[in-house]
Amino acid sequence: MAGIYDYEHPFVCTDAVVFRITTQEADSYRKLPEPKLSVLLYNRPVEPFQGKWCLPGGFLNIDETPEDNIRRKLAEKSQLMECYLEQLYTFCDIERDERGRVISIAYLGLVKESEEKLNGEWFTVNTEGNRLTFEKGSIRLTEEDLGFDHYKIIQTALERLRAKLRYSDIIFHLLPTEFTLTQVQNVYEAITGKPEAAANFRRKIAHMVKETDRYTSDKGHRPAKIFVKNSDWDK
Amino acid sequence: MAGIYDYEHPFVCTDAVVFRITTQEADSYRKLPEPKLSVLLYNRPVEPFQGKWCLPGGFLNIDETPEDNIRRKLAEKSQLMECYLEQLYTFCDIERDERGRVISIAYLGLVKESEEKLNGEWFTVNTEGNRLTFEKGSIRLTEEDLGFDHYKIIQTALERLRAKLRYSDIIFHLLPTEFTLTQVQNVYEAITGKPEAAANFRRKIAHMVKETDRYTSDKGHRPAKIFVKNSDWDK
DNA sequence: TGAATAGTGTCTGTCAGACATTATGGG
DNA sequence: CCCATAATGTCTGACAGACACTATTCA
Numbered sequence: 017m018a019g020i021y022d023y024e025h026p027f028v029c030t031d032a033v034v035f036r037i038t039t040q041e042a043d044s045y046r047k048l049p050e051p052k053l054s055v056l057l058y059n060r061p062v063e064p065f066q067g068k069w070c071l072p073g074g075f076l077n078i079d080e081t082p083e084d085n086i087r088r089k090l091a092e093k094s095q096l097m098e099c100y101l102e103q104l105y106t107f108c109d110i111e112r113d114e115r116g117r118v119i120s121i122a123y124l125g126l127v128k129e130s131e132e133k134l135n136g137e138w139f140t141v142n143t144e145g146n147r148l149t150f151e152k153g154s155i156r157l158t159e160e161d162l163g164f165d166h167y168k169i170i171q172t173a174l175e176r177l178r179a180k181l182r183y184s185d186i187i188f189h190l191l192p193t194e195f196t197l198t199q200v201q202n203v204y205e206a207i208t209g210k211p212e213a214a215a216n217f218r219r220k221i222a223h224m225v226k227e228t229d230r231y232t233s234d235k236g237h238r239p240a241k242i243f244v245k246n247s248d249w250d251k
Numbered sequence: 252m253a254g255i256y257d258y259e260h261p262f263v264c265t266d267a268v269v270f271r272i273t274t275q276e277a278d279s280y281r282k283l284p285e286p287k288l289s290v291l292l293y294n295r296p297v298e299p300f301q302g303k304w305c306l307p308g309g310f311l312n313i314d315e316t317p318e319d320n321i322r323r324k325l326a327e328k329s330q331l332m333e334c335y336l337e338q339l340y341t342f343c344d345i346e347r348d349e350r351g352r353v354i355s356i357a358y359l360g361l362v363k364e365s366e367e368k369l370n371g372e373w374f375t376v377n378t379e380g381n382r383l384t385f386e387k388g389s390i391r392l393t394e395e396d397l398g399f400d401h402y403k404i405i406q407t408a409l410e411r412l413r414a415k416l417r418y419s420d421i422i423f424h425l426l427p428t429e430f431t432l433t434q435v436q437n438v439y440e441a442i443t444g445k446p447e448a449a450a451n452f453r454r455k456i457a458h459m460v461k462e463t464d465r466y467t468s469d470k471g472h473r474p475a476k477i478f479v480k481n482s483d484w485d486k
Numbered sequence: 487t488g489a490a491t492a493g494t495g496t497c498t499g500t501c502a503g504a505c506a507t508t509a510t511g512g513g
Numbered sequence: 514c515c516c517a518t519a520a521t522g523t524c525t526g527a528c529a530g531a532c533a534c535t536a537t538t539c540a
Contacts, residue, residue, distance in 0.1 A: 024313050028261050028354060046490055046540085078259050078352045081343050106341045106356050108316050117313045119263060119356075121341050198492070215494065216530060237491050238537035281513085281517060433519070450521065451503060472518050473510040 026117040030082045031073035031107075031166065032056075032090065033173035034099065034125035037190050037203055038138055046236050051129075051199075053206045054138040055150065055170060056094065057162075064114050065163030069150075071170070072136075073120070082121045090125070094136035100126040100189040105172055112165045120164075124173045126189035141174065143209050148174070178208060185224050188245045196232060196240040197225070261352040265317045266308035266342075266401065267291075267325065268408035269334065269360035272425050272438055273373055281471050286364075286434075288441045289373040290385065290405060291329065292397075299349050300398030304385075306405070307371075308355070317356045325360070329371035335361040335424040340407055347400045355399075359408045361424035376409065378444050383409070413443055420459050423480045431467060431475040432460070 034056040039049040057069040074089050076082055083101055090096040104122040112118065139150035139157060148171060150157040159167045180186040181204065190203055201217050226246040231239035269291040274284040292304040309324050311317055318336055325331040339357040347353065374385035374392065383406060385392040394402040415421045416439065425438055436452045461481040466474035 025260075026263050026311055026313055028263060044490090048491075076261055076354075078261055079345065081345060082341075082354075103341065106317075106338065108356070110314065110316060119311075119317075121343070121354075196492085213530070213532080214492080215532085216528095218493075220529080234491085234538090236489090236539055238493090238539095240492055279517090283518080431519085448502095448504070449519080450505085450523095451501095453520075455502075469511095469518085471512055471516095473512095473520090475519055 026119050027113075028076040028082075029073055029118055029120045030076055030085045030089070030123065031071040031120050031169055032086045032101070032123045032125045033071060033104065033170050034090070034096070034127060035141075035173070035177065035190065036127040036138060037129045037206065038140065039129075048234070048237075051202045051206045052140040054140050056096075056125075056136050057139055057150065057157075058093065058137055060163055068163035069137075069139075069157055069161055069166075070163040071122075071166045076121070083123070086123050086125070096127065096136070098128070104169070104176060107165055107169060109165060120169075122169050122172070124176055126177075126186070129190065129192050141170075181207060185245065188224075194228070194242050194244055197221070197243060198240060200225070200243075261354050262348075263311040263317075264308055264353055264355045265311055265320045265324070265358065266306040266355050266404055267321045267336070267358045267360045268306060268339065268405050269325070269331070269362060270376075270408070270412065270425065271362040271373060272364045272441065273375065274364075283469070283472075286437045286441045287375040289375050291331075291360075291371050292374055292385065292392075293328065293372055295398055303398035304372075304374075304392055304396055304401075305398040306357075306401045311356070318358070321358050321360070331362065331371070333363070339404070339411060342400055342404060344400060355404070357404050357407070359411055361412075361421070364425065364427050376405075416442060420480065423459075429463070429477050429479055432456070432478060433475060435460075435478075 036054050036056070037051045038054045039051050041049055056072060058072060060066055060068050060070045072086070072089050072093055074085060076085050080088075082103075086101060087099070090099060101123050104124045106119060106121050108119045110117065112120070137152060139152045139155075142149045142151060147159070148167070150161075162170075177186070187200065187203060187207075190207075191200060197218055198214075200221060201212055201214065204217065205211055224246050225243040228242045228244060230242045232242060233239055271289050271291070272286045273289040274286050276284055291307060293307060295301055295303050295305045307321070307324050307328055309320060311320050315323075317338070321336060322334070325334060336358050339359045341354060341356050343354045345352065347355070372387060374387045374390075377384045377386060382394070383402070385396075397405075412421070422435065422438060422442075425442075426435060432453055433449075435456060436447055436449065439452065440446055459481050460478040463477045463479060465477045467477060468474055
């Protein structure tokens with residue numbers, strides 16, 4: 017049906033909060049590297065919010081789903097081909113984009129740990145009180161360094177991720193297909209920011225994982241049993 | 252900034268799944284009326300989907316938030332002035348509206364039980380297996396009788412409502428400000444479709460409610476203590 | 487041996503489900 | 514007395530948090 021698009025109506029864009037686990041070298045050679053939760057940001061080259069840090073995303077084309085739009089943008093900008101995505105929330109404040117009325121369908125994205133280098137700028141997420149900060153090398157970002165309402169979007173995404181940790185198997189989207197239980201615990205703690213007692217944590221996730229018959233062989237340490245996700249998990 | 256609206260981009264509309272508790276007279280005069288979960292639908296007067304039943308909602312204006320849009324539509328169509336609303340999900344299938352590309356920001360709405368007559372068509376929600384049907388008097392609707400993807404939207408809303416029953420105090424948006432514990436249990440059962448043991452249920456919601464010093468006086472029965480919602484509830 | 491990591495055993499309190507029991511008003 | 518509704522008591526098993534303990538590797 018022709019003509020229905022020709023009056024002024026809101027624009028639709030997408031934004032993705034993509035989290036990933038990054039590890040940094042430990043201070044001692046006997047210690048294992050400490051995993052951190054990181055988020056993908058990029059520095060905005062044009063106005064508005066030129067020079068501020070923003071989430072990946074873009075305007076939604078008329079023949080495209082928001083999820084396809086995000087996947088395309090992530091592939092273009094960051095060579096990110098494999099990513100779990102779920103819809104997060106739709107942000108609709110009238111003043112959120114000074115160029116005009118733009119609503120944003122935001123997604124939560126999770127990338128598996130892997131050795132492959134990814135383009136883009138991954139910032140570790142730090143919770144200081146109830147304020148989030150983001151760090152990469154010597155760069156430290158606070159709310160004012162982010163464009164649009166993207167700080168609020170990241171907050172919402174982190175809340176969702178933390179909530180789903182408790183009652184779903186979402187954590188495995190951040191882990192490689194094979195892992196040790198200590199690795200799972202470290203990722204869990206990196207997300208919540210709170211320490212877990214090992215014995216209790218192992219019982220808590222026991223029903224989500226399956227043993228293999230293999231072990232790690234890290235130099236200097238006791239070998240750890242390798243686990244995989246338990247795919248036939250009903251609850 | 253002028254001119255940014257003049258190329259073809261998706262339309263944005265809103266849809267609301269508004270639930271309410273309706274009671275129908277019991278068969279025996281000694282029995283209390285049985286509460287049912289009902290949803291607000293209206294019969295579509297124009298193409299597409301003329302004659303099918305649809306959710307209230309409409310196209311989003313450029314200077315309006317989706318929530319304001321819904322409240323305006325509900326007030327116009329159904330004289331519904333007070334309603335709890337939360338964003339549910341944004342439905343974006345490319346083919347969901349044959350007139351063109353339209354994405355829909357869907358809301359979950361809950362209305363308190365009250366005596367006031369409301370305009371509009373309230374259909375009771377029945378779960379038969381995993382299929383929903385909707386009934387009002389002798390009219391019985393199945394998936395095929397609903398327009399657009401509104402059946403799917405209602406399904407999503409019901410799932411959300413059922414999930415939030417467990418870990419939030421959302422049920423009180425469907426109850427009057429004063430209620431008995433049996434009333435709460437009946438509403439809970441109307442939503443889940445499953446019976447609850449009275450002793451267990453009372454313990455489960457004890458921390459969400461506060462006693463008053465008053466009692467009901469229904470003829471033919473033992474008086475029941477009247478409760479209100481416990482507003483200072485942290486967990 | 488000791489440091490660092492891997493993994494287990496046990497106690498406790500809380501809470502949900504199952505089920506039995508008591509209480510009250512009125513026909 | 515009986516019915517319908519209101520409300521409480523008790524047992525169980527599951528589970529989460531706290532905490533102490535054992536096991537393995539290698540420098």
